[in-house]
Amino acid sequence: NxxxxxxxxxxxxxxxxxxxxxxxxxxxxxxxxxxxxxxxxxxxxxxxxxxxxxxxxxxxxxxxxxxxxxxxxxxxxxxxxxxxxxxxxxxxxxxxxxxxxxxxxxxxxxxxxxxxxxxxxxxxxxxxxxxxxxxxxxxxSLSDLALFFQAHLKGPQNEPIGRGVLTPATLKRMREAHGQEMGVAIWGLGPVLYATTADNDFIIGHDGKSTPPINTAVRLNPATGDGIIVLETGSPTMATRLASEWVFWKTGQVDTFLFPMLLPGLIKAIGIGWLVIIVSVITYFTWKRRRIASQRST
Structure with a gap:
């Protein structure tokens, strides 16, 4: 509909x-x-x-x-x-x-x-x-994005959150969870919700990715004012990886965008681990059968 x-x-x-x-x-x-x-x-x-x-x-x-x-x-x-x-x-x-x-x-x-x-x-x-x-x-530019970040926070001269472009209430609603995957909140009304914070809010921001390779990433903790901005070309994932490492450093959580990047490697590692186990089990039982056969022949 x-x-x-x-x-x-x-x-x-x-x-x-x-x-x-x-x-x-x-x-x-x-x-x-x-x-x-x-x-x-x-x-x-x-x-x-x-x-x-x-x-x-x-x-x-x-x-x-x-x-x-x-x-x-x-x-x-x-x-x-x-x-x-x-x-x-x-x-x-x-x-x-x-x-x-x-x-x-x-x-x-x-x-x-x-x-x-x-x-x-x-x-x-x-x-x-x-x-x-x-x-x-x-x-x-980095300086302009910093101004955009600062508009999410109260200014040093007591400038209002939103700077008159949006109200503080609207910015807060934008951080509410609307999109979820596997029961985990990942998207608000525009911002990505990367990880939860100590005050039950979210580290927010967004990533951009394009072909030919452009990768951009921004993260902001509205409670503390801490943030990171990474803009780069030549790699499809470098900015996201750097910004996601920042989130892990700040919160101890693997953020929304980093987990899908790590998943193929984790699956590969698990697959290799299972392969090693299977080969070891086969080798053990082959050795055991041969040992039993040798004992019977003597």
Missing amino acids: NDEVTVRRLLSHTAGLTDGLGYSGYAPGTPVQSIEQSLTKASDADAGISGAVHVGTKPGSAFTYSGGGYTLLQLVVEEVSGQPFAVFMQEAVFQPLGMTHSSYVWDENSPYPLAEFYNNDGTKYKPHHYTAVAATSLYT
């Missing part, structure tokens, strides 16, 4: 959309789809993903990651505000927070340098362009 698809469920990946979309974007000079075309079937979908965005399970019944859900939210923002998403974000978020080095559309004439983009083999590539800018195309 499409009527059960809500903004809350789109934010928490519980709207029943089963696209699983990540976006690789378009190389320079390649035509870019309209947002309506992308929602019908994204031509820049990551390998192995169909690109079609539709309701595949009952909304509200389960967590299912959907990049297409955030593209749909992008369209909602544009239709409600009457502005392109990038313009709305500039006026509603970046300017009020003083994020002067942030944009969803890169200006080739910008006076600020853009970091180099690297493939896995260390060769450089030109940055891609995206239709799904809300999900994939934020250009920013």
Whole structure:
């Protein structure tokens, strides 16, 4: 039932959309789809993903990651505000927070340098362009992300949490658990919930991953103000691994994103362990049978 698809469920990946979309974007000079075309079937979908965005399970019944859900939210923002998403974000978020080095559309004439983009083999590539800018195309700096972090906290001059962009109550609701896997809370209304904190809150943040390899990761403990930001290209997982190690250091917990990375290695280790046990048992019983046979022959 499409009527059960809500903004809350789109934010928490519980709207029943089963696209699983990540976006690789378009190389320079390649035509870019309209947002309506992308929602019908994204031509820049990551390998192995169909690109079609539709309701595949009952909304509200389960967590299912959907990049297409955030593209749909992008369209909602544009239709409600009457502005392109990038313009709305500039006026509603970046300017009020003083994020002067942030944009969803890169200006080739910008006076600020853009970091180099690297493939896995260390060769450089030109940055891609995206239709799904809300999900994939934020250009920013460490200093601007730090300002965004600080807006989740009370300021040194008693500036309010949210800095007027969002209310403290809204930010708190965003940290409530909405998406779960195996009974574990992993997603709020936008933020990922990485690990629980001593005050029964969550370390929050988000990760970004794209092909060619871009990996970004941010983590914040709203109770203490501690956080970490890692932005890198050339590796699909380095930023996430570093940020996840920070979470483990701070909480002793393996966070939401690190566990799936470790799982294949754990399964392999368990498999090798069982193989060693099986070979040892077979060897033991083979030796025992031969010993019994030898004793009988004498």
